[in-house]
Amino acid sequence: xxxxxxxxxxxxxxxxxxxxxxxxxxxxxxxxxxxxxxxxxxxxxxxxxxxxxxxxxxxxxxxxxxxxxxxxxxxxxxxxxxxxxxxxxxxxxxxxxxxxxxxxxxxxxx
Amino acid sequence: xxxxxxxxxxxxxxxxxxxxxxxxxxxxxxxxxxxxxxxxxxxxxxxxxxxxxxxxxxxxxxxxxxxxxxxxxxxxxxxxxxxxxxxxxxxxxxxxxxxxxxxxxxxxxxxxxxxxxxxxxxxxxxxxxxxxxxxxxxxxxxxxxxxxxxxxxxxxxxxxxxxxxxxxxxxxxxxxxxxxxxxxxxxxxxxxxxxxxxxxxxxxxxxxxxxxxxxxxxxxxxxxxxxxxxxxxxxxxxxxxxxxxxxxxxxxxxxxxxxxxxxxxxxxxxxxxxxx
Numbered sequence: 001x002x003x004x005x006x007x008x009x010x011x012x013x014x015x016x017x018x019x020x021x022x023x024x025x026x027x028x029x030x031x032x033x034x035x036x037x038x039x040x041x042x043x044x045x046x047x048x049x050x051x052x053x054x055x056x057x058x059x060x061x062x063x064x065x066x067x068x069x070x071x072x073x074x075x076x077x078x079x080x081x082x083x084x085x086x087x088x089x090x091x092x093x094x095x096x097x098x099x100x101x102x103x104x105x106x107x108x109x110x
Numbered sequence: 111x112x113x114x115x116x117x118x119x120x121x122x123x124x125x126x127x128x129x130x131x132x133x134x135x136x137x138x139x140x141x142x143x144x145x146x147x148x149x150x151x152x153x154x155x156x157x158x159x160x161x162x163x164x165x166x167x168x169x170x171x172x173x174x175x176x177x178x179x180x181x182x183x184x185x186x187x188x189x190x191x192x193x194x195x196x197x198x199x200x201x202x203x204x205x206x207x208x209x210x211x212x213x214x215x216x217x218x219x220x221x222x223x224x225x226x227x228x229x230x231x232x233x234x235x236x237x238x239x240x241x242x243x244x245x246x247x248x249x250x251x252x253x254x255x256x257x258x259x260x261x262x263x264x265x266x267x268x269x270x271x272x273x274x275x276x277x278x279x280x281x282x283x284x285x286x287x288x289x290x291x292x293x294x295x296x297x298x299x300x301x302x303x304x305x306x307x308x309x310x311x312x313x314x315x316x317x318x319x320x321x322x323x324x325x326x327x328x329x330x331x332x333x334x335x336x337x338x339x340x341x342x343x344x345x346x347x348x349x350x351x352x353x354x355x356x357x358x359x360x361x362x363x364x365x366x367x368x369x370x371x372x373x374x375x376x377x378x379x380x381x382x383x384x385x386x
Contacts, residue, residue: 007180048320059251060244066333069350070314072185073244075174081182083316098248100114 024083026050031061031074031103034096039105045089046109051082061103065094068107085109111255115262117336118245120270121343122238127274128344129234129300130155132293133227135281139293140223143286146216154224155231162235169236170243183315190311192233197304197362199229200297204369212374290375298366303346305362309355310348321353 025044029051030037043049055061055074063082064071074080084092087109096103137150169176169188176184203226211219246263249255281289312318328349331338341347348355366372 003179010180048316050316060248062245062248066328066349069310069348069352072314073173073177073241073248075177078174078177079182080177080185082314086320097114097118098245099252 112258119266123270158231166239186315302363
């Protein structure tokens with residue numbers, strides 16, 4: 001019950017806050033066969049961006065990036081949201097910690 | 111795979127082992143040097159470890175559902191909440207050793223301390239071990255990974271636990287003065303680490319606004335090197351922390367430094383009379 005109330009309050013506040021600030025660009029990244037699609041993600045520089053990550057594998061994967069300071073496990077067949085930025089123009093590599101040799105990508109801020 | 115597993119498991123175990131060692135040392139020293147007959151039993155440890163392991167299994171089990179809470183940032187919020195409770199317990203622990211309490215409520219202190227320590231350790235274990243469980247779940251799906259992963263994890267767990275044991279005996283082998291000083295210093299850094307991690311998690315979930323990067327030390331100690339990873343595990347080293355992160359780290363550490371327990375330990379250390 002408290003969880004529902006808390007989520008509703010938060011959604012309401014987030015909604016109001018976002019409407020007040022302007023919507024955050026959302027970019028989708030897919031994980032399939034332990035690879036990121038797209039592996040190069042272009043985002044606008046100096047702006048907060050929402051990465052919507054969809055894991056189409058049955059096994060969990062961890063999205064991690066030292067440069068972006070982000071780290072999150074995404075359950076198998078699950079979805080998640082990670083906020084990044086505002087970023088200075090440049091390249092920010094990320095990788096999948098569970099399958100680091102194959103799952104690699106980078107965020108390019110322009 | 112062997113190396114990445116070993117490093118990850120080592121990081122998690124080291125964080126928990128550091129906390130356990132320091133708390134055990136403080137339990138022993140507070141009991142040993144007590145003038146008011148304060149007794150802190152060590153029996154909280156097995157209970158805390160057991161509860162922590164059960165909790166971490168449950169956390170990992172419910173992880174897909176939890177990750178969908180709060181618009182897909184449930185994991186960040188839950189982890190931040192766990193860190194928050196540990197930090198709160200730590201602060202209560204450090205602040206309850208006032209001179210009044212030490213003189214008049216020694217028995218209560220002796221009862222409350224193990225409870226707080228058990229809360230800190232079991233929640234710490236829930237967080238650390240659940241990450242290990244999720245990681246193992248992920249990589250063991252690939253059959254070629256099984257041997258190097260199991261070997262890496264076992265080796266790292268062994269090293270982590272041994273390091274904790276070594277730290278415990280090392281701290282106890284020092285003079286009372288230094289053993290108190292170092293333990294409290296480590297607790298202060300641990301508190302800073304907790305606060306910093308809470309900030310990162312909430313920033314990732316967009317519950318805290320962005321603040322600019324304060325420095326970038328990745329040229330000196332990159333986060334992906336072994337040194338960087340060990341420093342991350344022990345003191346929460348970040349190569350490019352944000353302003354809010356650094357502020358919270360410092361505030362948290364300072365709160366521990368000005369706490370009655372720190373001052374009490376310092377007084378004991380310099381041979382002044384103290385009340386416990």
